[in-house]
Amino acid sequence: MTSATFGQRLFARWYPGFMARVERAGQAQLRRTQLARARGRTLEIGAGNGLSVPHYPDDLPELVLLEPNPAMRDRLTESVGTPTAPVTIVDGDAHALEFPDASFDTVTASLVFCSVRDPALALSEVHRVLKPGGQFLFHEHVRGTGLRGCCQDLLTPLQRRLADGCHANRDFESLLATADFDVETIDHTRMPTSASTIVPLVVGTARRR
Numbered sequence: 001m002t003s004a005t006f007g008q009r010l011f012a013r014w015y016p017g018f019m020a021r022v023e024r025a026g027q028a029q030l031r032r033t034q035l036a037r038a039r040g041r042t043l044e045i046g047a048g049n050g051l052s053v054p055h056y057p058d059d060l061p062e063l064v065l066l067e068p069n070p071a072m073r074d075r076l077t078e079s080v081g082t083p084t085a086p087v088t089i090v091d092g093d094a095h096a097l098e099f100p101d102a103s104f105d106t107v108t109a110s111l112v113f114c115s116v117r118d119p120a121l122a123l124s125e126v127h128r129v130l131k132p133g134g135q136f137l138f139h140e141h142v143r144g145t146g147l148r149g150c151c152q153d154l155l156t157p158l159q160r161r162l163a164d165g166c167h168a169n170r171d172f173e174s175l176l177a178t179a180d181f182d183v184e185t186i187d188h189t190r191m192p193t194s195a196s197t198i199v200p201l202v203v204g205t206a207r208r209r
C-alpha cells in the first residue's frame with residue numbers, strides 16, 4: 001500500500017474542518033437533495049472524508065466509496081465507522097476504475113473533477129462502469145464568468161498546491177456536453193463559502209446513453 005504524499009496529508013488535515021462550516025451553511029442540504037436520487041448498486045468516486053455518505057438512501061443494495069488519498073481514506077473510515085455491508089471503502093483511481101463494464105446503476109462525484117489529472121478520461125471511466133441508462137449524479141465547483149473566472153485562472157496554480165491538485169477553473173459542464181450522456185438536470189448554484197474561487201457550482205444528473 002502506498003503512503004500519502006505531503007500534499008495529500010496536508011489536504012486531509014484541513015479539508016474536513018473547512019468543509020464542516022460549508023456543510024452547515026447549506027452544502028449538506030444540497031447533497032441530501034441530490035443523493036436521494038441514488039438507486040441500485042452505487043459507486044462514489046473521490047469520497048474524501050465522507051461528507052456525502054449520510055445523505056444516501058438507506059436502502060441501497062451496495063455503496064462503494066472510492067478514495068485514493070490514504071490519509072483521507074483514514075478519515076473516511078473514521079466517519080463511516082467499521083464498514084459493514086452494504087458499504088465498502090476502496091482505494092482506486094477514477095482514471096482507471098477497477099470495476100467491470102456496466103457494473104453500477106449510479107455513480108456519484110462531488111467536488112472531484114476539479115482534482116483529477118485528466119477529467120475527460122475520468123468521465124469516460126464513469127461512463128464505462130455505468131449500466132446503459134444508469135445515472136451519474138454530479139456536484140462540482142467550476143470556472144465562473146467575467147472577473148471571477150479571470151481570478152480563478154490566476155489563483156489556480158496556488159490552489160492546486162494547497163488543495164491537493166484542485167483546479168479552480170475547470171469547465172465541467174462543457175466536458176459533460178461532449179460525453180456520451182444525456183444531461184437530465186443541471187442547476188447552476190453557489191457553494192455557501194467565502195472562498196470565492198470555489199463558489200460557482202453545477203449540480204445535476206446525467207444518464208448514460
Ligand SMILES: C[S@@+](CC[C@H](N)C(=O)[O-])C[C@H]1O[C@@H](n2cnc3c(N)ncnc32)[C@H](O)[C@@H]1O
Nearest residue numbers: 046047048051069093094095110111112115116
Ligand atoms: C475536494 S475533495 C472532495 C471530497 C468529497 N467528494 C466531498 O465532496 O467532500 C476531492 C477528492 O477527490 C479525490 N481524488 C483526486 N484525484 C482522484 C482520482 N484520480 N480518482 C479518484 N479520486 C480522486 C481526492 O483524493 C479528494 O478526496
